[in-house]
Amino acid sequence: MADITTQDGDGIRTYPFPVDLSVCGVGLQVGPMGPGRIWHEDAPLDRVHRIDFHVVMFFNGGPVSHMVDFAEYRPSAGDVLWIRPGQIHRFSRTSEYRGKVLTMQPGFLPRATVEATGLYRYDLPPLLHPDPEQLAGLRASLEQLQREYEDATTLPLSLHTAVLRHSLTAFLLRLGHLAASSAEAARDQADTTFTRFRDAVEQGFATNHSVSAYADALGYSRRTLVRAVRAATGETPKGFIDKRVVLEAKRLLAHTDLPIGRVGAAVGFPDPANFSKFFHQHTDTTPAAFRAELR
Incomplete structure (x- = not known):
């Protein structure tokens, strides 16, 4: 087979859909995952x-470590991983992939179906966790698609291809709905996580500047907290905490006559030198200079 791969400016090779490996050369494949499966x-x-x-x-087993667009995902049994055209990915050398895989060539479905199924919604998460009912529906739909795919003798090729498109559309409508609802649920969870973190910081910033301590108190992993705060504010949890501490310090410096050492202690810095260093790092000025500018 001729090598028709391409290589982008970043040196990463792009592999085309392996039409020659499909039954009857149609634009999709359905079959088991395994060590012998290749794109090219x-x-x-x-x-x-x-x-x-x-x-x-x-996936029928796992967990498996799989990189998509430089993020590591760990799908387990019952999970679905959806990789879209152009995304960079890598299989794990040490993971055993067990389950079933569907591959589909762009252009196999009409544009209206592509839009309805969200095939190019790159904002949706690659890793999906269907509930038992969703998983049962997806598996039944995929099994029907596989039966049609493997039955290359009952119908003429043109009708065989048309039936495949209809079966594939039914499957993708289910998959697209799962992906969209998963993304919405993730956003809602992120909103809830951030809200709880924000409220905890508001109550505890004067004594607690530790991201890990907030995560532990709220029952989240540090990684979950980072994702939620970044999604809501564009910054890290530590940056959010520090910004709140600086705001309170500015308020006390501007509106009270507390000595600078007392201001530092009020926002969690019992050592005046450490407070001055922190304040200067975040404002490019000293507490004394900031107070003087306002008076």
Whole structure:
């Protein structure tokens, strides 16, 4: 087979949809995941690469470590991983991939179906966690699609392809709905997580400047807290805490006559030198100079 891969300016190779490996050369494949599965005869799956087609993996085991666009995901049994054309990804050399995989060539479905199913919603999460009912529906739909895909003799090729498109559309409508609802649920969770963090900081910033301490108190992992705060504010949890501490220090310096050492102690810095250093780091001025400018 001729090498028709491309290489972008970043040196990452892009592999095309392997039409020659499909039944009847149609624009999709459905089959088991396994160590022998390839996109291309010289594609190193355990190295970073791109593909120009969709990949949907259903996992029967795990967890598996899989990189998509430089983020590591760990799908387990019952999870679905959806990789879209152009995304950079890498298989894990040490993970055992068990389950079923669907690959689909861009252009196999009409534009109206592409829009309805959200095939190019790159804002949606790659890793999906369907509940039991959603998973059962997806699996039944995928099994029907696989039966149609493997039945290459009952119908003429044109009708076989048309039936595949209809079956694939039914499956993708379910998958797209799951992806969109998962993203909405994730946003709601992030909003709730950030709100709880914000309220905790408001109550505790004068004595607690530790991200880990807030995470532990709220029952979140540090990583979950980072994602939620970044989604809500564009900054890190530590940056959010520090900004609140600086705001309170400015208020006390501007509106009270407390000595600077007492101001520092009021926002969690019993050592005046450490407070001055912190304040200067975040404002490019000293507490004394800031107070003098306002009086």
